[in-house]
Amino acid sequence: MKWFDRFLKIYTYIILALMYLPIVVLIIFSFNESRSKVVFTGFTLENYYRLVNNFMVWDAFYNSIWIGVVVTIVSVLLAILMSYGVTRYSFRGKAIVDSIMLVPIIIPEIVEALTLLVFLVILGFSLSPYTIIIGHVAFDISFAYVVIKARMAGYDPQFEEAARTLGADEFKAFRKVTLPILAPGIAAAALIAFLESYDDFIKTFFTRPPGFLTLPVYIWNMASRRGFPLDLNALASFVVIISLVFAYVRRRVERGVLR
């Protein structure tokens, strides 16, 4: 079956190339001197200078980050409470709660965004950054929940009891033992929640007030404009690199979880 192994290997490389080549090309051409998207004529940082001097970019970046941070904190806190309830207590309808939490991960985002918009309109909300946050939280809480619950389900309350027999009161036992053991799971959940919010376009687009920019929305605005401006490459590269950094940190944290 040697040929099959080789086939698998090549197949894997092709898939990886399909996934990452466009990103690599995008990044390379963000340093291109000419407007061409096919010929690399010379190296320049011009596009990045323009980006740095564009206050709209800064505005969008700032919005993406603060919304991401708020969404992360809210989703993770809610997810911790929900996981605690589901793992430590038994109550009627527990299985249903558990499955409902997974729904946002499964249904198409565009459907979700539309429903969300209709829901907000019916309730008479006027669109604001807070409606964006509500939309993001409703979605990201599922990811945070899945990660934290897995961690909590594996947590043996005897660790806490052991700490108490060794002279720790309940608060100290929670802080010195329970929290550190759960921390990697909570950190992983926070990173996922942040990335999901920071990357999101569709729901943000549907629930934002007019003129409110996040990075993905700004990219869309630029891309949909005619002429496809050059600094778009630079901006997209910037967004991708931040995502990659987070993805890398997440992997490190997860490895910490397994250890």
Next chain:
Amino acid sequence: MSYAVELVNISKSFGSVRAVSNVSLSIRKNEFFSLLGPSGCGKTTTLRIIAGLEEPDTGVVKLDGRDVTYVPTHKRNIGMVFQTLALFPHMDVYDNIAFGLRMRNYSEADIRRRVREMLDIVRLSGLEHRRIHQLSGGQRQRVALARALIVQPAVLLLDEPLGALDLKIRQHMMVELKRVQREVGTTFIYVTHDQTEAMVMSDRIAVMKDGVIQQVGEPYDIYMHPRNRFVATFIGDAINLVEGDYASPGVVKTSLGDINVPSINEYVGKKVVFAIRPEKILIGGEVSSDLDNVFVGRISLTIFRGAFIEYRVYVDNMEFVIFKPHVGVSYLLLKPGDMVKIGWRREDGILMPE
């Protein structure tokens, strides 16, 4: 002198399950005390009540004469080794052992000295910076022991700590536990469902069943004088039981015929269970004609058990289990199908109420 631990009429139910039922125990200082019983009989619950991790429905818990029934766990000065060990996975060996001292705000220099001493006692020196998952089962066991002992608890509670280990290491750890207990001079309360462990290590044993204490005593005492059928069968490798009537002093009438027993007046006229341990029965050439009890039976099975030979002998339709060391009757002389005499001395028999 007050007892290390006193339980007075402790009961605890979970829903409709009565896990611990009216348990009273007095455990002496520096004693190695075992709670022995089958799975689900309430051993862990009793231990958790002593530790304060569970509150009894009724009854009083005293430590060193002081009523601690409602004192929280961290103020009881007890140590506990859990059934699952519950070593902190996010800390190395050193930090696990140091945990209790840190909770008591010892200086780091003091902690370092004490941890080193403790590592010596449990023979783990050199492993202080290993993570828990890098240790063998026996080593983890010692870390758990060291972590609990370092705060010098008045009582150490151990919940089947050897359960997860294989036979050889378990035998080794039994001796180690006994050695450590002597060395630190602390009261140990040891929970197990393994009667061998209890026999090997304990000064005294409490046998438990369905939440009720059946008998408390020294290993020899419990083995030789079990108070009821449950204790008789639970302790020891095997026992032979025959039901009968205690017709007249010193004689029990059974389906096998009369059995001569020690005379105990309180049983006269009552139904009793007669018991005899496998190693107390003589067989073949060992049986002399003036022995108190002699029966004739047929060997149905011989099993080579290493240190001794196990014979199964049918007398009527009652199968006796008999253990013989290799000296005396040879394994080869007696074969399945052979008719043999078996017998025992009057004073080796055990009498219990029906």
